[in-house]
Amino acid sequence: MQSKVGKKRIVLLDTHAIIHRAYHALPEFTGPSGAPTGALYGLVSMLLKIIAELKPDYLAACYDLPKPTIRHEAYAGYKATRVAMEDALALQIKESRKVFEAFCIPVYEREGFEADDLLGTIAHALAAEKGLDVIIASGDMDTLQLVQGTRVQVYTLKKGITDTILYDEEAVIERYGFPPILIPDWKGLRGDPSDNIKGVAGIGEKTATELITSFGSVEKIYAALKKKNGEGAFLKKGVKARMISLLQEHEEEARFSKSLATIRLDAPIAFSLPAQPWRESIDVPKMLALCDEFGFRTLRERIKAMFTNKPDAEETIELMPEEKVDSTRLREAQAMLWLISSEFTNPSIDDLRAFTKERTFDAAYATLEKQIAELGRVREVYEKIEKPLIPVIARMEQRGVLINPAVLKALAKEYRAELERIEKRIHKTAGREFNVSSPKQLGEV
Known part of the structure; x- marks a missing residue:
């Protein structure tokens, strides 16, 4: 996918999300030294795919640090239900810095802030620049709230590490039924089990979507509810009396959950575009040496084909x-x-x-x-x-193939709701939350 004529493109990498996805999607490879390399293989493979498909002029990687963040300070239970990181994954996250060094990709990190906050801050700043498109490459859906029209898009994984999708604002609306900017409000209402964000007890994905499409943000929902005959307006929209009571009882939780789910756009980092495009600074021998160190023979040949003898x-x-x-x-x-x-x-x-x-x-x-x-x-x-x-x-x-978009959208919503119910039953049966799509985590359960 070539950028428009005269426009440059930067791809921002959500490093931890990509590595996590690769770790749980790929077999447990080991390198010549005996150390695990499956997640690293996935990271390099994803990088090559990004370079080939998105053709970036600039690249930058953002990291999480293994320390508490501003969200942990605000809420001790933030991400508290997550299982401890496995040693093999922790080792590969540490080793992944070698990948970015070999590919001459600058790395950004900031104590107290998550990689998502750095991605949001950089994307927000660059979105105002003329002649530059921003694509965030991630392994999950958290960064979709950062999408702005076609200026800031998110390139994420659907399945494994090769099945990808590029979201612009229209695609986000098609998936959720509302704009990207309202995703934190949606999480504020329904919660986010993966981060242990509670939301409003009793409100699930379907009801949260209906509330947002009817009234807008969390703030607008409560403003409408507090108006004279506000409850009547909600009842007319099909909101059940029980849901109205839940909203009234848990206003503080809804607002707080939204704040936890909102990616910051003001992380204190100094970012500037590199002086020259990424391809002008690549060091192919260093990239090949990295593949030799990790035993990536197939990827080594792909790198040679992509970057040598042109x-x-x-x-x-x-x-x-x-x-x-x-x-x-x-x-x-x-x-x-x-x-x-x-x-x-x-x-x-x-x-x-x-x-x-x-x-x-x-x-x-x-x-x-x-x-x-x-x-x-x-x-x-x-x-x-x-x-x-x-x-x-x-x-x-x-x-072409004739389709009925309205039916497909209705089916998508129905299937998402059903999958959510099934996932909750699985978590209840297992006694804890885990990624049901991960063979590794499923095997442990």
């Missing part, structure tokens, strides 16, 4: 006719690579070349065919399922 413009003009790629063959090659190595869900031509160590697409395709042929049942999956679907999907993309 032809100049004249050579590109001469070579382009030789590398015409049929779209169907490209899809077939992508499907083969995904079946061989599932870390590649949407591989580029560079990924195909790097994995096969071939210089041309045709050679890479032939190599992948040979590898698939040797995999028995995997070859059967490719021949009987993946390959026959390729022309079907191509026709769908060319012609």
Whole structure:
């Protein structure tokens, strides 16, 4: 995704969120030294994906520090229900600084503040600058409240470390039913179990959404409720008397929970754009040495393909006719690579070349065919399922598919509410909260 002509793009990295996601999504790899490297592999893989897809001019990483923050000072129970960090994860978070050093990416951190606060402060400051787009890359949804139109967007993970989605303001509204700026209000009402933010007892996701879409922010909700015949206005909107009573009883909790859920935009950090674009300062030998240290052979080849032996413009003009790629063959090659190595869900031509160590697409395709042929049942999956679907999907993309947006939105809300109820039952049965999508945490429970 190229930035608009004349515009620069900065990608801000929510380091801990990405590493946490990678740690729970990937197997427990170990490097040559015997130390765990799975989360680090995910971090580097995500970085390369960001660089290839978002094409940033600048990059910066924000870190949490292992010390209490302003929210812990305000509320001793903040994040108190989270399980202690595993030693393997803590070690990889420490080692992750080597990744940013190797990639020449500046790191920002501030005692007393979370990475989200640093991301919010930087994004808020840069959003006012003309000619610059801001994208926050994260592993969770907390930063969606920072989205502003298309000037500040959030690139986050849907599943694993390769299935991603880019949220602008329109996409946030489509998901939640209200603008990004009201997400802290939503959490103020329904709470946020992952951070042990209580919200208003008895108000869940559905009711919180209805209140916000009807009345607006927490402040506006209570202003409307305190008006003459305010309760009547709520009843007319379909708010049950019991919910009105809960709001009245827990006003202080709602306002306080909102404050805890609100990302700060005034963290005391000194940020300035680097003097030169990121690509002009990269040190490829250092990046390759990092891969050698951690034993990332596949990623090493991807880095070499992305950053070394790049032809100049004249050579590109001469070579382009030789590398015409049929779209169907490209899809077939992508499907083969995904079946061989599932870390590649949407591989580029560079990924195909790097994995096969071939210089041309045709050679890479032939190599992948040979590898698939040797995999028995995997070859059967490719021949009987993946390959026959390729022309079907191509026709769908060319012609489009008729959908009913209203029905899809209604289903999305219904499914989210049902998933929330199921998750609560799981947590109740387990006796504690945990990430039900994490095989590692589920195994521990």
